[in-house]
Amino acid sequence: MENRQYEALCILHPHLDEEAVTTAITKFEDTIKNLGGSIEKLEKQGRKKLAYTVKKVDNGYFFLSYFNLGPNKITDLKETCRLSEPMLRHFIARKVG
Numbered sequence: 396m397e398n399r400q401y402e403a404l405c406i407l408h409p410h411l412d413e414e415a416v417t418t419a420i421t422k423f424e425d426t427i428k429n430l431g432g433s434i435e436k437l438e439k440q441g442r443k444k445l446a447y448t449v450k451k452v453d454n455g456y457f458f459l460s461y462f463n464l465g466p467n468k469i470t471d472l473k474e475t476c477r478l479s480e481p482m483l484r485h486f487i488a489r490k491v492g
Contacts, residue, residue, distance in 0.1 A: 398432060398463040400490040405476065406455040407484045409442060419481040423460065426475050432464030449486050455483050461490065 424434050433489050440457040449455075464472065469487065476485040 396465050396467060398465050399436070401462055401464055401469070401487055402464070402490050403422070403460045403476075403487040405458050405460070405485045406449075407455045407458070407481050408483050409452055409456060411456060411481055414472060415481060418492070419479065419487060420458055422479070426472060427460075427462050427464060430468040430471055432440075432462050432468065435461040435463065449483055452483065 403423075405423065411419065418425045420437070420439070424437070427434060427444055438459040440459060442454055442456050445452070447453075473485070473487060476482050476487075
Protein backbone atom coordinates (compact mmCIF):
# COMPACT_ATOMS: atom_id res chain seq x y z
CA MET A 396 0.00 0.00 0.00
CA GLU A 397 1.27 3.45 -0.87
CA ASN A 398 2.40 5.84 1.88
CA ARG A 399 0.21 8.86 2.63
CA GLN A 400 1.12 12.26 4.03
CA TYR A 401 0.36 12.94 7.69
CA GLU A 402 1.08 15.58 10.27
CA ALA A 403 1.41 15.10 14.00
CA LEU A 404 1.29 17.63 16.81
CA CYS A 405 2.89 16.24 19.95
CA ILE A 406 3.18 17.69 23.43
CA LEU A 407 5.87 16.42 25.79
CA HIS A 408 5.93 16.75 29.59
CA PRO A 409 7.32 20.13 30.70
CA HIS A 410 9.66 18.64 33.33
CA LEU A 411 11.92 17.13 30.62
CA ASP A 412 15.35 18.68 30.09
CA GLU A 413 16.66 19.41 26.57
CA GLU A 414 18.43 16.04 26.33
CA ALA A 415 15.25 14.14 27.24
CA VAL A 416 13.23 16.21 24.74
CA THR A 417 15.74 15.39 21.99
CA THR A 418 15.61 11.70 22.94
CA ALA A 419 11.79 11.64 22.83
CA ILE A 420 11.70 13.36 19.42
CA THR A 421 14.36 10.98 18.06
CA LYS A 422 12.35 8.00 19.33
CA PHE A 423 9.25 9.37 17.52
CA GLU A 424 11.23 9.76 14.28
CA ASP A 425 12.77 6.29 14.62
CA THR A 426 9.33 4.75 15.15
CA ILE A 427 8.10 6.27 11.88
CA LYS A 428 11.20 5.04 10.03
CA ASN A 429 10.91 1.53 11.54
CA LEU A 430 7.29 1.37 10.37
CA GLY A 431 8.44 2.07 6.80
CA GLY A 432 7.74 5.81 6.72
CA SER A 433 9.84 8.90 6.21
CA ILE A 434 10.04 12.30 7.90
CA GLU A 435 9.50 15.30 5.63
CA LYS A 436 9.88 18.08 8.18
CA LEU A 437 10.01 18.48 11.95
CA GLU A 438 9.41 21.80 13.72
CA LYS A 439 10.36 22.21 17.36
CA GLN A 440 8.01 24.85 18.72
CA GLY A 441 9.34 24.97 22.27
CA ARG A 442 7.57 25.26 25.60
CA LYS A 443 4.07 26.75 25.56
CA LYS A 444 1.19 27.17 27.96
CA LEU A 445 -1.70 24.73 27.46
CA ALA A 446 -5.26 25.95 27.06
CA TYR A 447 -6.27 23.71 29.98
CA THR A 448 -4.59 21.49 32.55
CA VAL A 449 -3.63 18.00 31.37
CA LYS A 450 -2.40 15.41 33.89
CA LYS A 451 -1.88 18.18 36.48
CA VAL A 452 0.42 20.28 34.26
CA ASP A 453 -0.39 23.53 32.48
CA ASN A 454 2.43 23.75 29.93
CA GLY A 455 4.41 21.44 27.67
CA TYR A 456 7.03 21.14 24.93
CA PHE A 457 5.40 21.19 21.47
CA PHE A 458 6.72 19.77 18.21
CA LEU A 459 5.06 19.41 14.82
CA SER A 460 6.03 16.66 12.40
CA TYR A 461 5.17 16.13 8.73
CA PHE A 462 5.75 12.57 7.53
CA ASN A 463 4.79 9.84 5.06
CA LEU A 464 3.52 6.50 6.33
CA GLY A 465 1.34 3.62 5.18
CA PRO A 466 -2.27 3.95 6.36
CA ASN A 467 -2.14 0.48 7.91
CA LYS A 468 0.75 1.58 10.18
CA ILE A 469 -0.92 4.66 11.72
CA THR A 470 -2.55 2.57 14.46
CA ASP A 471 0.89 1.26 15.48
CA LEU A 472 2.29 4.81 15.62
CA LYS A 473 -0.64 6.03 17.73
CA GLU A 474 -0.20 3.13 20.13
CA THR A 475 3.52 3.88 20.47
CA CYS A 476 2.73 7.55 21.22
CA ARG A 477 0.07 6.57 23.74
CA LEU A 478 2.52 4.32 25.60
CA SER A 479 5.42 6.79 25.47
CA GLU A 480 5.97 8.13 28.98
CA PRO A 481 7.31 11.59 27.98
CA MET A 482 4.35 12.14 25.61
CA LEU A 483 1.63 14.19 27.27
CA ARG A 484 -0.70 14.38 24.23
CA HIS A 485 -0.51 13.69 20.50
CA PHE A 486 -2.73 14.36 17.50
CA ILE A 487 -2.12 12.71 14.13
CA ALA A 488 -4.08 13.74 11.03
CA ARG A 489 -3.89 12.95 7.34
CA LYS A 490 -2.58 15.90 5.37
CA VAL A 491 -4.99 16.98 2.64
CA GLY A 492 -4.07 19.06 -0.37
